[in-house]
Amino acid sequence: MPELPEITALAADLGERLGGSPVERLDITSFAALKTFDPPVSALAGQSVGAVDHHGKFLDIEIGELHLVLHLARAGWIRWRYEAPQASARPGGRPGKGPLAARLVLDGGSGIDITEAGTKKSLAIYLVRDPAEVPGIARLGPDPLSDDFTPERFEEILRAAGRSQIKGVLRNQSILAGIGNAYSDEILHVARMSPFKPAAMSSEEAARLYDAMRSTLRDAIARAEGLHASELKKEKKSGLRVHGRTGEECPVCGDIVRQVIYSDSTFQYCPTCQTGGKPLADRVLSRLLK
Known part of the structure; x- marks a missing residue:
């Protein structure tokens, strides 16, 4: 899942590529990914892309007076497309099949494909008048890099x-x-x-x-x-x-990086650097090792 550093860089990249471009349309391929219905996606046609920003892990693409907000979740990503898409991304295919979740098409045919790999679909797309209308953004805590976060x-x-x-x-x-x-x-x-x-x-x-x-x-x-x-x-x-380096040497002390597996995620740590040399129990009900 992209986190604050990747979302920051992604917003900057998209801002350079999309900024000022008129939008032809937004095609929704995975209808479950679209979490809003008012305003309709057809309202983006003819509007120009303004600033591209982020709120925590949410991308915020300003288009006219609207905001296209994306949460890429665990397996979502954005791919830049230089050429106009074919009339059908999957001829004979059904909407929602394959990795393509949505496609933002600019005048001339370039734009971005919003994709999600795997079978567990968690990517979320919102079209709102104010980013604060997105529940996940409304609940966000402070930005840990903001100047007033002391x-x-x-x-x-x-x-x-x-x-x-x-x-x-x-x-x-x-x-x-x-x-x-x-x-x-x-x-x-x-x-x-x-x-x-x-x-x-x-x-x-x-x-x-x-x-x-x-x-x-x-x-x-x-x-x-x-x-x-x-x-x-x-x-x-x-x-x-x-992170993601289980079994490799810690770059600080040379100990072996260990992991703890939970039902839906894992995390990694170095026993020497972080837990006084004691391995953490690798089960869901692990207790703190003091």
């Missing part, structure tokens, strides 16, 4: 989370916007903290985690700056230190 505010958030595991707190979009499974692993590794550590921690620990969070996200954004959408997944994977 160490003191972060410590207040952690204190309010109490005994909740810090891994879950970092990933909770209602608490902090834009951090997902991958970068929460990376942040905790940099901070040298167990994923199961309670969120309420000392001021010194909170400051260390704050610095790790901001530096990790900023470094990832810097690496992704200027890359096209097609290059972002590869860059993200190459820049990760522990």
Whole structure:
């Protein structure tokens, strides 16, 4: 799933490609992906693309006075298309089959294809007059890289989370916007903290985690700056230190990166750097190893 660094770079790339272009139409192939009905997608015809922004993990494409908001979920992505699409993407096929979920066609035929791999379809498309109408955006917590997000505010958030595991707190979009499974692993590794550590921690620990969070996200954004959408997944994977690297050596201490498997996700960590050398129990009901 694209997180704050990739969404930031994706918004910048799309802004350069789409900005100022008139829209011919928006074709919806996966009708389950479209979560709104008013205004209709036909209202985009003839309108021009303005700014492309993001809110947490949500992409926001301004078209005329409307906003095309995309949440790419776990397996969604955007592909730039230079040429006009064929009359039918899948001749004889049924809507909703295949990876194509929607297609934004600009005047002249170029545009973007919004795709989702796999059989579990979670990608969401909204056409709204105000981004705040999207429930997921309305619930978002603060941007961890905003200028007004201070160490003191972060410590207040952690204190309010109490005994909740810090891994879950970092990933909770209602608490902090834009951090997902991958970068929460990376942040905790940099901070040298167990994923199961309670969120309420000392001021010194909170400051260390704050610095790790901001530096990790900023470094990832810097690496992704200027890359096209097609290059972002590869860059993200190459820049990760522990996430997705089970069985490999930790780049800091040389220990073997371990993982914990949950019902629908996994996370990775380094025992030496983060848990005092103790492996975490690899089951859903894992307890904090103090």
